[in-house]
Amino acid sequence: DAGVTQSPTHLIKTRGQQVTLRCSPKSGHDTVSWYQQALGQGPQFIFQYYEEEERQRGNFPDRFSGHQYPNYSSELNVNALLLGDSALYLCASSLTGSDQPQHFGDGTRLSIL
Amino acid sequence: QQQVKQSPQSLIVQKGGIPIINCAYENTAFDYFPWYQQFPGKGPALLIAIRPDVSEKKEGRFTISFNKSAKQFSLHIMDSQPGDSATYFCAASPLRNTDKLIFGTGTRLQVFP
Numbered sequence: 541d542a543g544v545t546q547s548p549t550h551l552i553k554t555r556g557q558q559v560t561l562r563c564s565p566k567s568g569h570d571t572v573s574w575y576q577q578a579l580g581q582g583p584q585f586i587f588q589y590y591e592e593e594e595r596q597r598g599n600f601p602d603r604f605s606g607h608q609y610p611n612y613s614s615e616l617n618v619n620a621l622l623l624g625d626s627a628l629y630l631c632a633s634s635l636t637g638s639d640q641p642q643h644f645g646d647g648t649r650l651s652i653l
Numbered sequence: 654q655q656q657v658k659q660s661p662q663s664l665i666v667q668k669g670g671i672p673i674i675n676c677a678y679e680n681t682a683f684d685y686f687p688w689y690q691q692f693p694g695k696g697p698a699l700l701i702a703i704r705p706d707v708s709e710k711k712e713g714r715f716t717i718s719f720n721k722s723a724k725q726f727s728l729h730i731m732d733s734q735p736g737d738s739a740t741y742f743c744a745a746s747p748l749r750n751t752d753k754l755i756f757g758t759g760t761r762l763q764v765f766p
Contacts, residue, residue, distance in 0.1 A: 544696070573753065582659075582742050582756030583697065596753055630696055632754075641687060642754065644696035 542567060544633050544645035552651045553621050561616040561648045565633030571595075572614040573642060574606060575630040583630055589614050590636055618650075626652045657745050659757025666733055666764055674728045674760045676743035681724070683745040687754070688717065688728045691740045700741075701728075733764045 545564045553559050565572050571590045575583035585598035589608035608614045612633075618625055628649050632642040658677045666672045676686075685704060689697035703710045703717045703726065710717045714731040730737055740761050744754040 575754075580759070582744075582758050583754070584756070585753035588753060598753060641699045641702060644689075644698070646694065646696045 544631055544643050546629075546631050546645040546648050548648060549646075550649045550651075552653060554653050555621055555623060557621050558617065558619045559621060559650060561618075561629050561631075561650070563614045563616070563631030563633075563645060565612050565614070565631075566643045569633035569635050569643070570612050571634045571636045572608060572612065573632045573634070574614070574616045575632065575644075576600070577628040577630055577647070579627070586616070621652050623652050626650060657743060657755050657757045659743050659760060661760060662758070663761040664763070666762070668734060668764055668766050670733050670764070672730050672733055672737075672762055672764075674741055674743070674762075675725065676727065676745075676757050677723075677725045678745050678755075679724065680745070680747075680755075682747050683755075685746045685748060685752075686717070686719065686726050687744050687746075688715070689742045689744060689756075691742065691759075697742060730762075733762075735764050735766055738762055738764050 547562045573588040574586040577583040587597040588595045592608045603619045605617045628647040630647045631645045634642045687702035688700045690700050691697045701712045701715045705721045716729040719726045740759045742759050743757040746752045746754050
């Protein structure tokens, strides 16, 4: 039973570029949440997708957008990258309506030069 | 009101010691309080979680103590082992599994033999 998988593992971009990160949820899960974890900090909630729509959003600018596909996989897109976007981006999945906790992937390490 | 404050920032104990990590919150709407363990290069993994209708929960060597009136909760690790060396995050959420998690800033624990 595969857990949450994220790709790529590492990514290096330059300021102003755009990036797409991908997440496959744990088998049986239908909800995907994205978090940003800066070095030495706790994860911060970006947004959550359920039934292919953004259900909740944290305090992140519109440069951060996402998508969820019918198979429940999800993408995080970040436009006009800034140096401050350098972080570990975590995907977490869960099953809406269940009593099970969110499961996290190992993240994508994004470095902005 | 959305913050979760965590202390200490780092902790060093000898093998067999009982490290204690504390968290405090302000939002009385929080209803679910999980603790996550994170190793370098990995995503957070759920250790143990508690709801405010109980004051203590034990799972193996890990215990959560919860004080609803003080809006504080803590993690105790009994008989700590070098393999417990990791970063620990407390978190809070209005709902168990599908709502956004608000994380503390983390505690880096080192357990020496």
